[in-house]
Amino acid sequence: MANESKREVKAAIERSAEEARAQARRVLAIRVGILVALLVAVVTVVNVFSSGAFLTPENLTNVLRQITYNAILAIGQTFVIITAGIDLSVGSLIELTGVVMAQFANAMPFDGFPLIVATLLVGLAVGCGAGLINALPVVRLNLPPFITTLAMMLMARGLAFKLSHGRPVGLNSSSFNNTGIGFLFEGPLRHVGLPGIPIAVLWMAVLVTVFAIVLVRTPFGRYVFAIGGNEEAARLAGINVRLVKTMVYVISGGCAAIASLLLMARFASGSPNTGIGTELQSIAAVVVGGTSLMGGRGSVLASFFGALLIGVLNNVMNLLSIESYTQDIVLGAVILIAVIFDQLRRRYLTS
Amino acid sequence: MSETAPLLRMEGIVKTFPGVRALDGVSFEVERGEVHALVGENGAGKSTLMKILAGAERADAGTIAVDGRPVTIDGPRAAESLGIGMIYQEFNLVPELGVVENILLGHEPTARRIFLDRTAAEKSVTAALTELGIALPFDRPSRRLSVAQQQMTEISKALVRKARLIVMDEPTAALTEREVEALFTLIGKLKAQGVAFVYISHRLEEVPRVSDRITVLRDGRAVATQPTAAMTPDEMIRLMVGRALDTHFPELPRVPPEAPVMLRVAGLSALTGPNGIDFAVRAGEIVGLAGLVGAGRTEIVRAIAGADIPSAGEIDVAAKRLVVRGPHSAIEAGVVLMTEDRKGQGLVLGMTVRENVTLAHLDAYTRGFLVDRRAETEVTAREIAELSIRTPSPEQIARNLSGGTQQKVVLAKWLIGKANVFLFDEPTRGIDIGAKAEIYGLMLELLKRGAAIVMVSSELPEVLGMSHRVLVVRDFRIAAEFSRGEATPDKIIAVATGVAA
Numbered sequence: 054m055a056n057e058s059k060r061e062v063k064a065a066i067e068r069s070a071e072e073a074r075a076q077a078r079r080v081l082a083i084r085v086g087i088l089v090a091l092l093v094a095v096v097t098v099v100n101v102f103s104s105g106a107f108l109t110p111e112n113l114t115n116v117l118r119q120i121t122y123n124a125i126l127a128i129g130q131t132f133v134i135i136t137a138g139i140d141l142s143v144g145s146l147i148e149l150t151g152v153v154m155a156q157f158a159n160a161m162p163f164d165g166f167p168l169i170v171a172t173l174l175v176g177l178a179v180g181c182g183a184g185l186i187n188a189l190p191v192v193r194l195n196l197p198p199f200i201t202t203l204a205m206m207l208m209a210r211g212l213a214f215k216l217s218h219g220r221p222v223g224l225n226s227s228s229f230n231n232t233g234i235g236f237l238f239e240g241p242l243r244h245v246g247l248p249g250i251p252i253a254v255l256w257m258a259v260l261v262t263v264f265a266i267v268l269v270r271t272p273f274g275r276y277v278f279a280i281g282g283n284e285e286a287a288r289l290a291g292i293n294v295r296l297v298k299t300m301v302y303v304i305s306g307g308c309a310a311i312a313s314l315l316l317m318a319r320f321a322s323g324s325p326n327t328g329i330g331t332e333l334q335s336i337a338a339v340v341v342g343g344t345s346l347m348g349g350r351g352s353v354l355a356s357f358f359g360a361l362l363i364g365v366l367n368n369v370m371n372l373l374s375i376e377s378y379t380q381d382i383v384l385g386a387v388i389l390i391a392v393i394f395d396q397l398r399r400r401y402l403t404s
Numbered sequence: 405m406s407e408t409a410p411l412l413r414m415e416g417i418v419k420t421f422p423g424v425r426a427l428d429g430v431s432f433e434v435e436r437g438e439v440h441a442l443v444g445e446n447g448a449g450k451s452t453l454m455k456i457l458a459g460a461e462r463a464d465a466g467t468i469a470v471d472g473r474p475v476t477i478d479g480p481r482a483a484e485s486l487g488i489g490m491i492y493q494e495f496n497l498v499p500e501l502g503v504v505e506n507i508l509l510g511h512e513p514t515a516r517r518i519f520l521d522r523t524a525a526e527k528s529v530t531a532a533l534t535e536l537g538i539a540l541p542f543d544r545p546s547r548r549l550s551v552a553q554q555q556m557t558e559i560s561k562a563l564v565r566k567a568r569l570i571v572m573d574e575p576t577a578a579l580t581e582r583e584v585e586a587l588f589t590l591i592g593k594l595k596a597q598g599v600a601f602v603y604i605s606h607r608l609e610e611v612p613r614v615s616d617r618i619t620v621l622r623d624g625r626a627v628a629t630q631p632t633a634a635m636t637p638d639e640m641i642r643l644m645v646g647r648a649l650d651t652h653f654p655e656l657p658r659v660p661p662e663a664p665v666m667l668r669v670a671g672l673s674a675l676t677g678p679n680g681i682d683f684a685v686r687a688g689e690i691v692g693l694a695g696l697v698g699a700g701r702t703e704i705v706r707a708i709a710g711a712d713i714p715s716a717g718e719i720d721v722a723a724k725r726l727v728v729r730g731p732h733s734a735i736e737a738g739v740v741l742m743t744e745d746r747k748g749q750g751l752v753l754g755m756t757v758r759e760n761v762t763l764a765h766l767d768a769y770t771r772g773f774l775v776d777r778r779a780e781t782e783v784t785a786r787e788i789a790e791l792s793i794r795t796p797s798p799e800q801i802a803r804n805l806s807g808g809t810q811q812k813v814v815l816a817k818w819l820i821g822k823a824n825v826f827l828f829d830e831p832t833r834g835i836d837i838g839a840k841a842e843i844y845g846l847m848l849e850l851l852k853r854g855a856a857i858v859m860v861s862s863e864l865p866e867v868l869g870m871s872h873r874v875l876v877v878r879d880f881r882i883a884a885e886f887s888r889g890e891a892t893p894d895k896i897i898a899v900a901t902g903v904a905a
Contacts, residue, residue: 066797291734
């Protein structure tokens with residue numbers, strides 16, 4: 054009898070959970086819907102002003118290709134920022150890994166696909182290793198990540214310049230061409246007016262999907278949120294806080310290495326000054342996506358949309374031949390407005 | 405306006421939160437020089453009512469009048485200028501600033517309008533404290549003051565701002581008996597000067613000692629307001645819970661003599677203070693740790709649970725050696741700690757009930773690489789039903805729950821595992837009577853399953869009523885042990901205060 058009623062209560066509670074999740078999905082759908090509607094409106098207006106230059110398959114593909122690097126950096130940055138940390142080193146890690154990978158690739162006797170894989174592994178080793186060095190003083194000595202990653206930013210950039218003597222390291226092998234500028238399904242998609250799917254964009258899509266799932270659906274992702282929300286409670290729950298925090302910096306360094314490989318492949322060289330300012334761009338994408346710098350909240354998908362929004366703006370302003378100084382002003386204003394808007398929306402939802 | 409109007413009159417206050425009607429037309433009055441106790445279970449609406457008075461929340465409907473004049477309290481500044489001072493359970497002091505700076509914060513005297521005038525500041529604070537008869541050290545940051553000293557700082561801060569009505573939320577929760585006496589003396593003195601108090605407390609035995617009138621809130625309604633002399637404690641409890649409640653502790657089952665030792669601690673020491681601690685707890689037994697606040701009880705259970713790493717000593721759990729490398733090794737061995745500070749250490753407030761409940765045992769709810777949300781929801785729903793956790797859904801954010809409900813979520817987090825040694829640190833602190841009884845019932849349930857329990861408690865009746873044995877802790881050592889039959893309040897206090905050994 055008592056068991057009977059308990060089972061009914063339990064079923065009712067489970068139903069309420071279903072409803073709550075359905076409600077959350079609706080809210081998300083509305084949010085995405087608004088974003089898409091806004092985007093469409095802006096694009097239509099811009100398209101008229103740019104006399105149709107924006108809404109061409111080539112240009113849209115271009116936008117996606119341009120945001121690839123920033124979106125990939127933003128993935129790692131999202132993990133770090135949810136733990137209430139920050140990674141300032143990703144920009145110079147692009148440079149360091151780029152130079153190292155280019156020199157490595159040039160020194161290897163073999164070519165083709167094995168070379169790409171080997172180079173990527175070397176780049177990942179350097180990027181993830183740097184992430185590890187970022188994390189150790191943070192988890193062992195409780196130093197602020199702002200400081201350790203700032204130090205890494207300077208060291209990695211200096212090392213990149215020393216290794217390359219300040220000049221881009223040209224790639225001897227042409228195996229990388231496809232990775233950076235190649236397309237998939239060129240033939241079939243030509244018929245519908247598309248240039249094909251850029252391989253770099255495919256990299257981005259795969260990484261965003263995989264890491265979005267890692268963040269939302271795996272225990273590791275749950276721990277990332279728990280640590281950002283209440284590190285002490287997470288520790289007392291038996292979570293290996295040091296390991297999880299170390300992993301987020303390793304992921305961030307790894308993302309820098311992959312972004313660097315794509316950049317290197319695109320320009321056929323590893324350059325010691327391609328990464329300047331990209332760390333801030335990636336933070337901007339995360340913040341525009343609505344992730345709180347206080348930690349405990351955030352989403353890979355939202356950061357991707359943040360990067361997309363910034364990318365579209367850049368592209369549009371280029372098409373409209375707006376000079377670069379004005380572009381910076383507009384971009385800064387958009388970041389501020391996006392964050393204010395997000396804050397207001399949150400306040401409205403909670404009251 | 406007129407002399408007969410009360411100092412404060414709140415009428416028909418309504419406040420709704422998503423899914424909850426927190427206040428449903430509450431009226432509440434305070435006269436000059438009166439101590440008005442506000443009692444009720446967790447979630448009855450006490451805090452919300454006081455937050456509205458302090459300007460931290462806005463009422464959806466209702467009026468507030470001060471001295472008979474209608475007022476709008478749209479923020480903390482407005483409350484302050486009306487002479488309303490709030491002293492929350494968690495103090496609002498700037499930890500790095502001293503007593504003088506904290507008391508005068510925002511009202512600093514300046515020399516030539518630019519520079520802080522330290523001499524004038526110290527002089528005015530000294531004058532104010534002398535008048536109150538309080539001595540506070542000026543030479544250290546407030547984070548290094550005792551809880552009682554921080555509280556005195558808060559009271560002085562309110563009085564320097566010319567507060568005529570001071571709201572105190574659970575003021576004695578972390579005070580020793582002597583500090584409580586000092587606080588009541590001060591309240592009496594201020595009362596004589598015409599300062600009024602709203603006194604919120606779960607310690608019902610102290611309410612009659614300090615208050616003139618009592619208002620009981622239940623489910624967002626004021627169910628009674630009566631002079632203290634006219635309300636017996638039993639009646640107060642009946643009004644709070646809406647039914648007569650057995651206030652006695654449940655009958656503790658006897659520990660069978662052949663019951664195995666579940667937890668054995670020998671020579672345990674830690675850098676946080678514990679020094680050569682020895683004791684053992686058998687299956688089906690509750691051992692109470694009594695002692696003064698700061699005696700080291702919390703540090704002892706933290707060291708056992710790996711929250712702090714022990715520096716020496718041995719811990720055996722069910723006759724197996726436990727090497728504590730952190731909370732995870734204790735949890736794996738079946739030892740769990742329910743900390744005193746729920747919000748700071750027990751819960752991730754931004755996460756849902758479901759996510760909090762499974763946090764410490766997520767591996768059990770993972771299939772392949774992915775968390776199995778359906779299994780999570782199932783176990784959470786089970787715990788919500790078992791512990792009658794008052795939440796609209798497993799997806800509710802923990803921040804939106806009341807204190808007692810949050811405590812139950814913390815309990816659920818540890819109950820879903822396979823723990824057999826439970827360390828409770830002040831399990832009923834700041835919790836209403838109904839929830840207390842439920843938690844005692846749960847402890848008995850755990851005993852039946854063969855668990856061993858160590859309970860740290862500052863409430864003597866609780867220690868006496870809910871322990872098979874009582875260990876008295878003083879200066880990070882176990883100073884005495886009493887069996888259930890021997891333990892009396894006098895003996896425990898004598899040992900705890902160092903009067904007897």
